Amino acid sequence: MPVALVDCNSFYASCEQVFQPRLQGRAVVVLSNNDGCVVARSREAKALGIKMGEPWFQARHRLQGQGQAEAVTALSSNYALYADMSNRVMRILGRFSPRQEVYSIDESFLELDGLPEPPEVTGQRIRATVLRWTGLPVCVGIGPTKTLAKLANHLAKQDPAWAGVCDLAVLDAGEVERLLAPIPVAEVWGVGQRLAQRLGALGIETALDLRRAPSKRIRQHASVMLERTALELRGIACLDLETLSPDKQQIRCSRSFGATVSSLAELTEAITTFTSRAAEKLRAQQGEAAAIAVEIRSSAFRRDAAAYAASRVVPLAAPTADTRALVAAARAGLNRLYKPGPAYAKAGVILLDLSRAAERQPDLFADSSADDRSQVLMATLDQINRRFGRGSLTLANARPAPRWRRREQFRSPRYTTRLDELPVAHC
DNA sequence: TCTGGGGTCCTAGGACCC
DNA sequence: TCTGGGGTCCTAGGACCC
Numbered sequence: 001m002p003v004a005l006v007d008c009n010s011f012y013a014s015c016e017q018v019f020q021p022r023l024q025g026r027a028v029v030v031l032s033n034n035d036g037c038v039v040a041r042s043r044e045a046k047a048l049g050i051k052m053g054e055p056w057f058q059a060r061h062r063l064q065g066q067g068q069a070e071a072v073t074a075l076s077s078n079y080a081l082y083a084d085m086s087n088r089v090m091r092i093l094g095r096f097s098p099r100q101e102v103y104s105i106d107e108s109f110l111e112l113d114g115l116p117e118p119p120e121v122t123g124q125r126i127r128a129t130v131l132r133w134t135g136l137p138v139c140v141g142i143g144p145t146k147t148l149a150k151l152a153n154h155l156a157k158q159d160p161a162w163a164g165v166c167d168l169a170v171l172d173a174g175e176v177e178r179l180l181a182p183i184p185v186a187e188v189w190g191v192g193q194r195l196a197q198r199l200g201a202l203g204i205e206t207a208l209d210l211r212r213a214p215s216k217r218i219r220q221h222a223s224v225m226l227e228r229t230a231l232e233l234r235g236i237a238c239l240d241l242e243t244l245s246p247d248k249q250q251i252r253c254s255r256s257f258g259a260t261v262s263s264l265a266e267l268t269e270a271i272t273t274f275t276s277r278a279a280e281k282l283r284a285q286q287g288e289a290a291a292i293a294v295e296i297r298s299s300a301f302r303r304d305a306a307a308y309a310a311s312r313v314v315p316l317a318a319p320t321a322d323t324r325a326l327v328a329a330a331r332a333g334l335n336r337l338y339k340p341g342p343a344y345a346k347a348g349v350i351l352l353d354l355s356r357a358a359e360r361q362p363d364l365f366a367d368s369s370a371d372d373r374s375q376v377l378m379a380t381l382d383q384i385n386r387r388f389g390r391g392s393l394t395l396a397n398a399r400p401a402p403r404w405r406r407r408e409q410f411r412s413p414r415y416t417t418r419l420d421e422l423p424v425a426h427c
Numbered sequence: 428t429c430t431g432g433g434g435t436c437c438t439a440g441g442a443c444c445c
Numbered sequence: 446t447c448t449g450g451g452g453t454c455c456t457a458g459g460a461c462c463c
Contacts, residue, residue, distance in 0.1 A: 032431035036430050037430060037431055039431070039463095055429075058430080104462080104463050191461085192460060192461050192462085193460095195460075223436095224437080225437070225461085250433090253432090254432065256431065301429095350433095435460100436459105437458105437460085438459085439458090440457095441456090441457105443453085444451100444452085444453085444454105445451090445452090
């Protein structure tokens, strides 16, 4: 039962290139919030040696030194555009299999069972359809397990000889092993830099080494997770396709500020805004939170004595999805954490102990009419914000354009989700 | 000068209980 | 003089993912 992993190439950068054809064939990087780090690179940008996660100011200085600054176009993240393009791609992929796991914003697993054609042919049809309908290039990896499908996708992206589709499921063991032999073990799904280092000390340096390592030895030196990964590399499926996305167990909203803040009033604005956004996400999954954590910190990259980071968990009196109750708890936490002095660079909240509202035991002593009024109010709030745009209606403390708002110097228009930003065709 | 955000899972160790 | 053992639950921290 082969499974495919379909992954968009340089997803954010490709989305930008779809709507700005002059960027095609050029080095394009997309930056994280606040225009901080590089989070996506076109093929040409990778060729210039720009690293994933690299701070943009460093990459820019290096390129300037090499006289190549002009060769790169840097863009701020345009999440509205990427989320909308992602939805389009995922819907298209869903046409190719009744069993789909949307794994991330730019990746889907598909079960390819009972096809009337070789999976490789389906893979090519997937590529052609997504490209034709959205303008986005994808690669397809196919294998007997999810981990091998991931690795097959890696191969398809690396070597143009695969023409974008690599099927490991049809190869015999010898051929698979020949392909795994040159792949560093850190490329395997579930093996990061830390594990790779420890495995290196054991003489396990490639995907093939891990495939061949005895289970007992792996469990001695690492975890059951890695043991599963090794089994998957051998073609023994340990990971199921998760076709319905489970409720989140925690919901986080945190941001670095565009400019540092020092006053409690400004931090309160920020915490109010973040809590409101988190509460919106919570209600979208019909959830309630029983606790909220608040964090504030000064810059993590300055090593002066004034560095300060603190967090605190505040339990709620009863599980709730009401923005007002969550904000009140978050503010109580903030008041305990705040001290004057530090230049705060980042703040955030995390909703914890989540459960489904419908599954809560009613509280015999609570005023249930207050509960009903809260639900109606929150539903109305969400409806207005869906209809007129996020942030149209907020608590009075959440300002529309605070001083600490994120930098996004190079954001492209929200071509597909805002009527006033539609692309214009000149004839 | 300028360094992201949002998740998951596992493990070790402490508290507590009988 | 002699001072158990085993289970469960919770939390913090680490590692991983995109």
